[in-house]
Amino acid sequence: DVKVTQSSRYLVKRTGEKVFLECVQDMDHENMFWYRQDPGLGLRLIYFSYDVKMKEKGDIPEGYSVSREKKERFSLILESASTNQTSMYLCASSERAFYGYTFGSGTRLTVV
Amino acid sequence: EDKVVQSPLSLVVHEGDTVTLNCSYEVTNFRSLLWYKQEKKAPTFLFMLTSSGIEKKSGRLSSILDKKELFSILNITATQTGDSAIYLCAVVDRGSTLGRLYFGRGTQLTVWP
Numbered sequence: 001d002v003k004v005t006q007s008s009r010y011l012v013k014r015t016g017e018k019v020f021l022e023c024v025q026d027m028d029h030e031n032m033f034w035y036r037q038d039p040g041l042g043l044r045l046i047y048f049s050y051d052v053k054m055k056e057k058g059d060i061p062e063g064y065s066v067s068r069e070k071k072e073r074f075s076l077i078l079e080s081a082s083t084n085q086t087s088m089y090l091c092a093s094s095e096r097a098f099y100g101y102t103f104g105s106g107t108r109l110t111v112v
Numbered sequence: 113e114d115k116v117v118q119s120p121l122s123l124v125v126h127e128g129d130t131v132t133l134n135c136s137y138e139v140t141n142f143r144s145l146l147w148y149k150q151e152k153k154a155p156t157f158l159f160m161l162t163s164s165g166i167e168k169k170s171g172r173l174s175s176i177l178d179k180k181e182l183f184s185i186l187n188i189t190a191t192q193t194g195d196s197a198i199y200l201c202a203v204v205d206r207g208s209t210l211g212r213l214y215f216g217r218g219t220q221l222t223v224w225p
Contacts, residue, residue: 004154033212040121042217043200090154100146100202101213103154 003027006091006104013111019078021107023091030094032074033101034058034066037088049074081111115139118201118216126224129191133219135201136183145184146213147175148200155200158186191223 007022025032031050035043035058045058047066055066063085067075074093078085088108092101119134137145144162148155159168161177161184168175172191177184188195198220202213 009153035215040217043215045212048212100157100160103148103156105153 004091004093004102004104006089006107008107009105011107011109013078013081013109015082015111017078017081017111019081019109019111021076021078021089021091021109023074023076023104024072025074025093025102026072027093027095027102028071029102030071032068033092033094034064034074034076035090035092036060037090037106043090046076081109083111085109086111114216115205115214116201116203116216118199118219120219121217122220122222124222124224125191127192129223130187130189131191131221133186133188133199133201133221134183135185135216137201137203137214138182139203139205139207139214141206142179142182143204143206145177146202146204147184147186148202150198150200150218151196158199188221191221193223193225196221196223 004025013019033048034046037043044060046064047058049055049068052068052071065077088106090106091104094101116137125131144160146160147158149158159175164177164179172189175186198218200218201216
């Protein structure tokens, strides 16, 4: 069964901390995505990647960066966490263009 | 502005009711529309629709696409408390990088016993 695994379900961090959210997929998918989900706003795309070391900005990249050193792993980095980054973060992967996504279980991040 | 608009944003019904969730879209070069169900965690795939007028069905859930009017509906008959979830609609734009999905804001469905 296809799996996308996010390392933490719940995370509490302090303002100004550097935060790493990890996502691993075991399907050899080329494309990986990071979304944040907020009530009333739906899913908003932060960054995506279509190959190792390749990345593209999504709709709301400010305050975030990403890393993809290996095909199976896509990391989201909050350089200096702020309270407005408190959110649910969802990672997803897809086999190739135009295919639906497989999602991870999400990381609920609280920045205090 | 939103490329995908879902309505209603929130819905409360009683067990046994039938519900219809709506999704309208506006993309340059439509390829497909997907429905997901999200309970406490990861969204799970329900349907992918690419052709107008062909109903997709899975148990009590069904969905249909109208490419002329640019919308889709998701029907749930004889609702159960386990249907309580956020239902997400997403559209693939052929013209976008990677065929990325554009999501609506979701419909929060609550089914009371």
